[in-house]
Amino acid sequence: MTVVIGLTGGIASGKSTIANMFKEKQIPVIDADVLSREVVEPGQKAYQKIVKAFGDDILYQDRTIDRKKLGNVIFSNEEAREKLNSIVHPAVRERMLEKKNAFVKMGEKVIVLDIPLLFESNLPHYVDKTLVVSVDEEVQLTRLMERNQLSKQEALQRIHAQLPLKEKAKRADAVIHNNGTIIQSQAQLNDILSKWKIL
Ligand SMILES: CC(C)(COP(=O)(O)OP(=O)(O)OC[C@H]1O[C@@H](n2cnc3c(N)ncnc32)[C@H](O)[C@@H]1O)[C@@H](O)C(=O)NCCC(=O)NCCS
Numbered sequence: 405m406t407v408v409i410g411l412t413g414g415i416a417s418g419k420s421t422i423a424n425m426f427k428e429k430q431i432p433v434i435d436a437d438v439l440s441r442e443v444v445e446p447g448q449k450a451y452q453k454i455v456k457a458f459g460d461d462i463l464y465q466d467r468t469i470d471r472k473k474l475g476n477v478i479f480s481n482e483e484a485r486e487k488l489n490s491i492v493h494p495a496v497r498e499r500m501l502e503k504k505n506a507f508v509k510m511g512e513k514v515i516v517l518d519i520p521l522l523f524e525s526n527l528p529h530y531v532d533k534t535l536v537v538s539v540d541e542e543v544q545l546t547r548l549m550e551r552n553q554l555s556k557q558e559a560l561q562r563i564h565a566q567l568p569l570k571e572k573a574k575r576a577d578a579v580i581h582n583n584g585t586i587i588q589s590q591a592q593l594n595d596i597l598s599k600w601k602i603l
């Protein structure tokens with residue numbers, strides 16, 4: 405039997421940081437953000453649809469997608485965001501399930517799906533356990549502004565494009581509070597995995 409863990413949280417709350425801890429334990433991680441980049445490469449079906457919907461303005465000169473520009477469009481306009489989601493999400497889900505099934509066939513006992521929008525997209529049925537990485541909003545804001553070089557307003561728009569972290573935490577099977585040090589978060593992860601009798 406394979407246990408599938410759905411790793412989620414808010415933008416810049418620390419999902420990739422926790423995903424790396426799983427990888428260090430030789431547990432495979434399938435990252436929806438990585439897949440969402442692959443499915444919009446030129447030549448892919450979703451790429452054509454995005455160019456049709458958003459025009460050449462969101463392309464670099466070599467016709468690849470300028471993600472910063474597209475991000476500015478969709479995080480300031482809910483209708484545009486829903487349009488992009490409707491193009492990208494089905495392709496991501498298809499690839500994610502293919503990859504998950506391949507790991508199951510290989511006999512992996514634990515698989516992690518890192519899905520930022522797990523709750524927003526109603527995907528908890530894809531997984532056996534949900535794990536939310538949470539932080540206080542001030543910490544999230546500071547880390548997001550620093551990592552992505554965003555203004556406060558831009559960062560807040562991105563945070564508010566998602567379900568509040570408190571709501572995600574309420575729905576989760578377990579929560580890692582990532583306000584402290586990485587070592588403290590690592591200890592929380594180890595406790596959760598031993599409670600779940602994984603490792
Ligand atoms: C808008 C895009 C081009 C910005 O690209 P960029 O490289 O700057 O960011 P990246 O893809 O690494 O996403 C960073 C984080 O933003 C948040 N985020 C991304 N897209 C969305 C969205 N549609 N709604 C809410 N939050 C989102 C997630 O927390 C994600 O982890 C890109 O995020 C995108 O194509 N989004 C639509 C697909 C999507 O929903 N991806 C997230 C999960 S599949």
Ligand SMILES: Nc1ncnc2c1ncn2[C@@H]1O[C@H](COP(=O)(O)OP(=O)(O)OP(=O)(O)O)[C@@H](O)[C@H]1O
Pocket residue numbers: 413414415416417418419420421422437520547548551582583584585586589
């Ligand atoms: N406990 C921590 N202490 C200090 N910095 C941290 C901690 N956890 C994560 N960070 C930093 O915060 C930023 C966001 O973390 P990370 O990239 O893991 O988040 P994420 O949830 O995967 O983000 P996104 O979904 O937006 O890609 C990164 O710059 C990371 O180095």
